[in-house]
Amino acid sequence: MSSETGHSGHSETTVTNRTVDVAVALVFMALAALVMADSVRVGMSWASDGPQAGYFPFYVGLIMFVASAVTVVQALVTRHPDLGNFVDRTQLKSVMQVLVPTTAYVGLIFLVGIYLASAVFIAFFMWWLGKYSIARILPVAVGVPLALFVMFEIWFLVPLPKGPLETALGY
Incomplete structure (x- = not known):
């Protein structure tokens, strides 16, 4: 990994973009799993009078989980990972x-x-x-x-x- 230098000439490298992408995606996956688990707890199926309270939150959580999982996979298996400095x-x-x-x-x-x-x-x-x-x-x-x-x-x-x-x- 190459390091960037700041105005003072010393290394300004902190963390790579790929690391931040993976970390944020994992946090979102955890939040999505929490939403889905709570949706199952309150009921996430279709009842005789319509959707239960957790129906829509469950599917929003599922979409969020899948999108975050795709981000993790893309960041980890790409041939050209973004190893640029996230922040100096x-x-x-x-x-x-x-x-x-x-x-x-x-x-x-x-x-x-x-x-x-x-x-x-x-x-x-x-x-x-x-x-x-x-x-x-x-x-x-x-x-x-x-x-x-x-x-x-x-x-x-x-x-x-x-x-x-x-x-x-x-x-």
């Missing part, structure tokens, strides 16, 4: 700078609720990647979750995940 290290670093904090944000929602987690998330990104001053960060980090709270909880009456702060305030 600079691009991967940019993705991880967003993915890791976003994953932490999702986990934080379960601990402290969506509004406090959103305030922390917004403040963190504005400080870390935006390099904004605290005078600009605080109004946005407090104002956006507050506006979302008013819009969803009060105007639309749609409850979002609460944490201890909202519970303590009686919401």
